[in-house]
Amino acid sequence: MRKYFFKKSALVFSLFILSSNVINATVSLPSFITDNMVLQQKSTVPFWGESDKKSVSITTSWDKKTYKANVINGKWNVVLKTPVYGGPYTIAINDGDLKTLQNVLIGDVWLCSGQSNMEMPLEGWGKIDNYKEEIANADYPQIRLLQAEHIESTLPLNTLKVQHDGWNVCSPKTIADFSATAYFFARKIYKEKKIPIGLIHSSWGGTLIEAWTSSGALSTIHDFDVQIEAMxxxxxxxxxxxxxxxxxxDWEMKVRGADEGFETGKVIWAAPNFDDTSWKTMKVPSFFDSNGLGNFDGVVWFRKKVNISDTGKDFTLNYFADDDDIIWFNGNYIGETRGYNVERHYTIPAKYLKKGENLITIRVFDGAGNGGIYGDENITLKSDKETISxxxxxxxxxxxxxxxxxxKPYLAQGQNRPSAIYNAMIAPLLDYKIKGVIWYQGESNAERAHQYQKLMPLLINDWRDKFKDKNLPFFFVQLANYKQQKEQPGDSDWAELREAQFMALKVPNTGMxxxxxxGNVEDIHPKNKQDVGARLANIALAKVYNTKIDYSGPLYKSYKIVHNSIILDFDFNEGIKANEDSLKGFSIAGSNQKFYWAEAKIVDGKVVVYAQEVPNPVAVRYNWADNPEGNLTNASGLPASSFRTDNWKGITEGKK
Structure with a gap:
């Protein structure tokens, strides 16, 4: 009996060990090799994973072919041959334990990257135009979605962190938090070509182009050597x-020294007895850029008097400020917070309160873009017994x-360190075969727009090198119109950034x-992403899918001076015209480099520009502004790119 018991126990134990080994032997795949994925059509596609067995076999249902690979140091890889687009298919991976990937499509895979305008989802914080209707109608099972998480790293990673367990089928349930631009890009291509489209969305709001570029590429231009070494x-x-x-x-001391709200280092504009009758008024919450201050950056002081009846309890005050703020109550310092997207939570101690009239003072510093006090439409001062709007x-x-x-001094931190996002959100994807790239970024680099002239071609060529495709299609969005319009022509860092993007078209197989x-005068995130995605899709349809379709407005080519006029010639000039009425957006200058608004007319497919104030013209600029209003187009109806004929030093030249 005892002998039988030991034999039975040994058998059970052996079966347990065998079962455990089978479980442990289950093949492991990268986060982006999952059910519902899209593999690039008509290609040799790398396919890889891990196992603790000696070999792995992979069988693809589209050709019934079996590929075998030896496991070396726990890793295996094969190269699959994919047919023309189609599916769904399965891929069986067997290392002693069978794992089958279901609902796999063969089609075209596009990498969609950039900063917040690429990241902007249909719903969520984006709420694009007609988002409810767009989400409800997003039933496209032949479009697949892969969403990368926000991760940064000092060194290149092998694994990509993704959301929603990998690839998802595009549907009303999955599209809401996905890139709107990427979705509308894929939707138009699919509708035109019926080719399954896989979208890998890897973008991050507020990020810099150098963070998306490898350290090896950046080291060739030496602009970021110190930061790269620091990593x-x-x-x-x-x-x-x-x-x-x-x-x-040092810089903050200089700001306080120049700020009229301080006198010999002491705050004077927070004092209850200070006379503010000459100050103007502004609605709060709001951005002061759209309340009479135009494109202002700097310090704005706010004051408001409120009546309090109960002084026995502390009050709380919550709001957002863009970028940094300091708050006083009845002249008493309460606190300060840095960051445009950080909610302020301040406590006003009861000891600072008085019955009747009280004074709140808030000093806001804005470094770029919108500035002001914003947040909940009804900002309130609250205690246990009283709420004051x-x-x-x-x-x-x-x-x-x-x-x-x-x-202002700048320190690249976190995700904006050079190469930090490339290392974590691009490098893991390099062996995954893709068709091309769409890119929407530049707002964060506008203050160094001249430097972008070398950074953007550097990124394009870097990614092409890393993806081992020297002709990888790379299509991008030029910055939209934004901020208040100016009455007179002048300098613009956004115009200089657009120029750098225009210059990137010199790189082969690109499109803009x-x-x-x-765009939107008050919103750096314009909500019309349908047209953005469609315009990118038009470029892809023309350049990649050989579809006869208009995809570009006029692009400046050359100029010549004739008497008191400058004659401009363009590529894509078929049907060149004003979108409405007469041409707008042109300015002209003589050798003194002072620009005046100009008259412009179309003659024989060219644009003739002149102004009475400039009898001897030297240079012309078009749409050279943050928020231009030019209306030059062609038969496509698409807008012309901004440009200039001069190479005079801009306001961002030399900034690094």
Missing amino acids: KSETNAAALLQKYNADMG LTGDWKYVIGVDSKDLPG AVTTDI
């Missing part, structure tokens, strides 16, 4: 941080304009979607 060494990183902190301390008119005045300040007609 390799804690000692270098500490030294860089120490220098930045010292520079920031702060929505409405506040007194305000400018403390100092950034134009009168030295440049111009969007200066569909």
Whole structure:
């Protein structure tokens, strides 16, 4: 009996061990090799994973072919041959334990990347035009979605962190938090060609182009050597941080010295007895850029008087400020917060309260873009017994304009360190075969727009090298119109960034979607993403899918001076015309480099530009502004890109 028991026990134990080994032997695949994925058609496609067995066999249902691979150091890889588009198919992977990938399509895979305008989802924080209807109608099972997580790294990674367990079928249930631009791009291509489309969305709002570029490529231009070295060494990183902190301390002292709200270092505009009758009023919450201050960057002070009846309890005050703020209550310092997207949570101690009239003072510093006090439509001051609305008119005045300040020190941190996002969100994908790239980025680099002239071609060629495809299609969106319009022609960093994007068209097999007609004066994230995606799709249809379709407005080619006029010639000039009425958006200058608004007319397919104020013209600019209003187009109806004929030094030249 005892002998039988031991034999039975040994058998059970052996079966347990065998079962455990089978479970442990289950093949492991990259996060982006899952059910519902799309593999690139008509290609040799790398396919890989891990196993603790000696060999793996892979069988593809489209050709019933079996590929075998030896496992070396726990890793295996094969190269699959894919047919013309179709499916769904299965892929069986067997290392002793069978794993089958279901609902796999063969089609075209597009990598969609950039910053927030590429990231902008249909719903969520995006809420694009007609988002409810668009989501309800997003039933496209032949479009597949892969969403990368926001991850950064000092060194290249082998694994990509993804959402929703990998690839998902496009449907009303899956599309809401996906890139709107990418979705509309895929939708148009699919409708035209009926080819399954796989979208790999890997973007991150507020990021810089150098963060998406490999350190090897960046090292060839030497603009980021110090930051790259700091990523390799804690000692270098500490030294860089120490220098930045010292520079920031000096800079903040200079800001306070120039800010009229301070006098010999002491705050005077927060004092309850200060006379603010000459100050203007502004509605809060709102951005001050759209409340009479135009494209202002710098310090704005706000004051508001409120009546309080219960002074026995602390009050709380929550709001957002763009970018940094300091708050006082009845002249008493309460606190300060940095960051445009950080909600403020302040407590006003009861000891600072008084019955009757009380004064709140908020100093807001804005470094770029929108600035102000924003957030919930009804900002309130609350205690356990009382709620006081702060929505409405506040007194305000400018403390100092950034134009009168030295440049703010900058330290690349987190995801914006050079190569940090490339390492985590692009490098893991390099062996996954793709058809091409769509890119929407540039807003964050506008202050260094001249540098972008070399950064964008660098990124394109870097990715082509890393994906081992020297002709990889790369199509991008030129910055939309944004900010307040200016009455007179002048300098613009956004125009200089658009110029850098235009210049990137010199790189072969690229394309640019111009969007200066569909932006928003008050919103850096315009909600018309349908046209953005469709314009990118038109470029792809023309350049990749050999479809006869209009995909570009006029692009500046050359100029010549004839008497008191400048004659401009364009590529894509068929049917060149004004979109409505007469041509707008042109300015002209003589040798003194002072620009005046110009008259412009179309003669024999060319644009003739002149102005009475400039009898001897030297240069012309078109749509050279943050928010231009030019209307030059062609038979396609698509807008012309902004441009200039001169090479005079811009406001961002030399900034790194």
